[in-house]
Amino acid sequence: MRAFSQLRVLELAGSPAGAYAGKLYADYGAQVLRVEPPGGDLLRSAGEPWQGMGSLFAYLNTSKRATIIDLSESRGVGDFQTLLDSADVVLESSAPEPLDPVTREMERPRLVKAYISPFGLTGPYSAYRSNELTDEALGGHLYLNGEPHREPLQRPGLHACYQAGAHAFAGTLAALLARDRSGCGQTVEVTHFEGLASLHQYTTVMYTQADFVLRRVGNAQGGHSHPVGIYACKDGYVHLAMPITSMIEPFLRAAGLDEVAADPRFADDFVRGQHKKEFDRAIQPWLLEHTAAEIVELGQSVRSPIGPVPSMLEVIDDPHLAARDFWRNLGEGGSGVRLPRGPFLIQDHPSRLRMAPTLGDDSNREIERFVGGAAANAESAEGSGSHRKTPVGRDGAGALDGIRVLDLTRVWAGPLAARMLADLGADVIKVEASWARGGDEIPEAARASHLFPEDDPGDEPFNREVSYNKLNRNKRALTLELNTAKGKELFEALVRRADIVIENFSPRVMAKLGLGWERLHELNERLIYVAMPGFGSSGPYRDWLAFGPLIEAASGLSQQMGYQDSGPYRSGLAFPDPVTSLHAVGATLLALADRESDRLGRGRWVEVPMFESMACFNGEEMIAAQLRGQAAPRLGNRHSDRAPQGCYACAGEDQWLAISVTSDEEWQSLCGAAGLAPELFDLGLSARWERHDEIDAALASWCSSRRADELMELLQSRGVIAGTVSDARRLVEDPHLEEGDFWVESDHRSVGLRRYPGLPIRFSATPASYRRGAPCLGEHNREVLAEILGLSDGEIDALEAEGVLAKKPPPGATYRGVVKEKEPPDSEP
Numbered sequence: 001m002r003a004f005s006q007l008r009v010l011e012l013a014g015s016p017a018g019a020y021a022g023k024l025y026a027d028y029g030a031q032v033l034r035v036e037p038p039g040g041d042l043l044r045s046a047g048e049p050w051q052g053m054g055s056l057f058a059y060l061n062t063s064k065r066a067t068i069i070d071l072s073e074s075r076g077v078g079d080f081q082t083l084l085d086s087a088d089v090v091l092e093s094s095a096p097e098p099l100d101p102v103t104r105e106m107e108r109p110r111l112v113k114a115y116i117s118p119f120g121l122t123g124p125y126s127a128y129r130s131n132e133l134t135d136e137a138l139g140g141h142l143y144l145n146g147e148p149h150r151e152p153l154q155r156p157g158l159h160a161c162y163q164a165g166a167h168a169f170a171g172t173l174a175a176l177l178a179r180d181r182s183g184c185g186q187t188v189e190v191t192h193f194e195g196l197a198s199l200h201q202y203t204t205v206m207y208t209q210a211d212f213v214l215r216r217v218g219n220a221q222g223g224h225s226h227p228v229g230i231y232a233c234k235d236g237y238v239h240l241a242m243p244i245t246s247m248i249e250p251f252l253r254a255a256g257l258d259e260v261a262a263d264p265r266f267a268d269d270f271v272r273g274q275h276k277k278e279f280d281r282a283i284q285p286w287l288l289e290h291t292a293a294e295i296v297e298l299g300q301s302v303r304s305p306i307g308p309v310p311s312m313l314e315v316i317d318d319p320h321l322a323a324r325d326f327w328r329n330l331g332e333g334g335s336g337v338r339l340p341r342g343p344f345l346i347q348d349h350p351s352r353l354r355m356a357p358t359l360g361d362d363s364n365r366e367i368e369r370f371v372g373g374a375a376a377n378a379e380s381a382e383g384s385g386s387h388r389k390t391p392v393g394r395d396g397a398g399a400l401d402g403i404r405v406l407d408l409t410r411v412w413a414g415p416l417a418a419r420m421l422a423d424l425g426a427d428v429i430k431v432e433a434s435w436a437r438g439g440d441e442i443p444e445a446a447r448a449s450h451l452f453p454e455d456d457p458g459d460e461p462f463n464r465e466v467s468y469n470k471l472n473r474n475k476r477a478l479t480l481e482l483n484t485a486k487g488k489e490l491f492e493a494l495v496r497r498a499d500i501v502i503e504n505f506s507p508r509v510m511a512k513l514g515l516g517w518e519r520l521h522e523l524n525e526r527l528i529y530v531a532m533p534g535f536g537s538s539g540p541y542r543d544w545l546a547f548g549p550l551i552e553a554a555s556g557l558s559q560q561m562g563y564q565d566s567g568p569y570r571s572g573l574a575f576p577d578p579v580t581s582l583h584a585v586g587a588t589l590l591a592l593a594d595r596e597s598d599r600l601g602r603g604r605w606v607e608v609p610m611f612e613s614m615a616c617f618n619g620e621e622m623i624a625a626q627l628r629g630q631a632a633p634r635l636g637n638r639h640s641d642r643a644p645q646g647c648y649a650c651a652g653e654d655q656w657l658a659i660s661v662t663s664d665e666e667w668q669s670l671c672g673a674a675g676l677a678p679e680l681f682d683l684g685l686s687a688r689w690e691r692h693d694e695i696d697a698a699l700a701s702w703c704s705s706r707r708a709d710e711l712m713e714l715l716q717s718r719g720v721i722a723g724t725v726s727d728a729r730r731l732v733e734d735p736h737l738e739e740g741d742f743w744v745e746s747d748h749r750s751v752g753l754r755r756y757p758g759l760p761i762r763f764s765a766t767p768a769s770y771r772r773g774a775p776c777l778g779e780h781n782r783e784v785l786a787e788i789l790g791l792s793d794g795e796i797d798a799l800e801a802e803g804v805l806a807k808k809p810p811p812g813a814t815y816r817g818v819v820k821e822k823e824p825p826d827s828e829p
Contacts, residue, residue: 018093137197144572398425548574
């Protein structure tokens with residue numbers, strides 16, 4: 001494969017989603033040329049002004065070059081087609097408008113074409129307009145945020161766009177790896193809607209398998225896990241992320257709250273989940289007597305996950321990020337503005353940020369540079385890949401056919417990343433301890449958790465947990481105890497025959513097992529080793545335990561999120577987990593590309609910290625906060641450049657419509673549709689902002705007796721951005737997702753045929769495959785050891801007799817995957 005630095009990526013100016021995909025390519029060394037229309041991209045002025053551009057543009061376009069091409073003229077079309085002839089990848093995106101791809105009819109056999117849009121090129125919503133508010137509304141995220149008695153609350157920022165861009169980055173890299181095998185390019189399609197619909201941990205499976213609709217619960221986590229949320233303290237706020245008793249008890253004892261620890265209402269995870277308010281009332285007086293720094297220090301001293309809730313400016317000065325060399329100072333004249341260096345680290349492949357490009361008048365020079373560099377690279381790349389030892393794959397196989405992955409991950413972020421690799425065709429072997437999924441004795445209160453089909457744990461609850469089965473599709477399962485000599489020996493033998501090892505333990509675990517990068521690289525020089533720690537393998541927070549909501553708060557997002565009259569809020573789902581998953585998949589594929597272009601075929605060490613991944617999704621606001629000298633105010637669902645924007649209650653229980661007006665023309669269309677008072681029709685943006693409360697009241701009255709889906713259709717037909725706020729039921733039954741075959745049915749020995757979200761990356765030539773449902777515990781012990789290591793039936797029988805292999809958890813394993821009297825390995829979500 002051509003070296004990553006030799007890849008030529010053509011990005012047509014479009015949405016932040018396409019720009020984020022191009023940024024990941026550019027910051028890690030690919031040659032990215034941005035094609036803008038006459039007058040330049042409208043995004044150039046978005047955000048706080050800095051160095052002749054807006055802060056949003058400055059963040060999303062680091063390390064790129066830019067040129068102007070008028071595609072309405074024949075000369076411009078000719079120049080563009082010349083660029084296409086030299087490109088490896090072309091990125092086309094659009095939002096809030098639907099995408100009409102320029103390259104749809106332009107055939108280039110080796111070109112990988114990416115189309116990124118809110119709803120795709122076909123389907124009931126393909127002509128709809130959408131922005132980040134309505135993306136998150138339809139995608140089921142907005143419904144989970146905020147108080148149950150108030151309107152759902154948006155997550156600030158452009159995360160809906162960025163996740164689509166990260167999906168596109170991973171998808172196009174997979175297509176390039178497939179091209180290396182077949183010689184042919186293909187089209188990759190990603191939508192904001194499918195991406196967000198896929199990034200739920202429990203929401204959809206709780207509904208499809210337990211008929212339960214997960215709802216927003218304020219500053220806590222939906223379901224039984226508690227405490228996982230933001231709490232007031234003496235000098236501000238602190239985030240407690242202690243979902244299991246083994247994390248809570250040490251903190252309560254250290255804080256002198258023995259009576260709380262002994263209270264039977266808080267005796268185990270499920271019972272405590274039924275008494276959340278009582279637990280909060282019991283600990284709140286103590287929290288209000290202590291500062292955030294004191295509480296964090298105490299919690300981390302006993303390895304209870306507790307973290308700060310800083311502002312975006314405080315994140316800029318975070319000592320851990322400074323120690324990790326996370327910031328890059330860009331700009332002329334010593335502007336002192338710091339930008340994130342990137343969401344992941346790859347051995348021998350640093351990110352090198354440059355200032356976003358200004359637009360010059362010499363378009364020909366950039367075209368010649370792009371075309372000339374591609375020609376030179378073609379000559380220098382000849383002969384690369386001759387070291388290849390992996391199978392070339394079958395016709396119609398997935399992009400990662402022939403790649404073997406050893407998956408050591410737990411909880412959410414790691415399993416999702418490994419499942420995406422499996423959906424792309426990799427052979428993913430889930431290596432887990434026999435007790436990792438929990439035991440066969442489940443408290444009666446667990447039935448109320450809605451984590452089991454029909455709320456029935458059954459005789460094998462360790463095989464029936466709904467989220468586990470969603471996150472481990474397409475994998476084979478092998479039980480090994482890595483802290484035993486025989487288990488370690490078998491794992492090392494598998495490492496010699498693997499391409500990738502992926503884990504999300506805290507940094508101390510693999511080294512403690514004697515299975516750190518140095519040892520694994522010694523066993524297999526071609527190995528890609530992917531670590532997904534909470535805070536990274538160095539720095540003052542290295543050994544902090546991390547959960548997604550805690551990371552969200554630490555990244556500065558929680559301080560921005562909230563109602564206009566409230567303090568900071570957490571999201572209803574732990575968004576840093578899937579954000580880290582997406583970056584981990586992209587980083588893994590980039591490392592594979594490096595290995596395939598390396599004449600010696602050397603592997604790479606990869607690190608994807610959750611903290612740094614999430615910080616990169618806040619990058620544009622980090623720049624803006626530095627420029628304005630203060631963090632952005634909490635606006636609830638409003639937006640400084642749009643009005644009205646909000647969520648409005650509709651007919652039915654807890655049914656809502658999100659509306660976002662982005663122009664005077666849209667406002668007049670909305671006024672006409674809603675029958676608003678004639679004197680409101682001619683209000684400009686500033687006047688609408690001043691009268692936002694009055695307008696909200698009028699829209700609320702109009703919506704209250706009407707169905708949300710009917711209003712969405714009406715307003716979209718008139719060019720107004722609007723979307724239903726989907727709960728789990730609405731999301732699973734959505735007609736656009738249904739028509740697009742987004743949902744996948746997988747069979748399972750213990751739970752039967754069930755519906756799960758598919759991979760939200762559509763490939764024209766190497767589509768995702770859904771070969772098997774999630775494995776039962778130890779289901780493939782014999783198959784894996786015989787096929788890969790050549791063990792005989794007798795040898796495997798002996799391992800079973802010795803207890804090295806198992807298909808049931810050992811006595812003493814609890815429902816949370818902990819063996820009594822045994823400390824479990826630390827893992828990040």
